[in-house]
Amino acid sequence: MSNIVQTFCRAFLVYLVPIVTVAAAYLLLNEKITTAALLGTFLTLIGLFISERKSSQKKVA
Structure with a gap:
């Protein structure tokens, strides 16, 4: 689970650069x-x- 969180945080930061x-x-x-x-x-x-929304929808499904 922590691998998923780390990957998510990295992707989030890449968008913010x-x-x-x-x-x-x-x-x-x-x-x-x-x-x-x-x-x-x-x-x-x-x-x-959009990526956050799709990510949260996958977690619910």
Whole structure:
């Protein structure tokens, strides 16, 4: 069971890397957030939400 949890946590963190990168670039380097970056962040969050939803549905079934 712990292998499944570790794999899930790693996958979750991989999804968050681009979002954290955009936020860090904005906060630390004063980079401008472009429309493409916002769109990419939005799509990443949607993908994360979908994968979480499918994962929770498999556990119930």
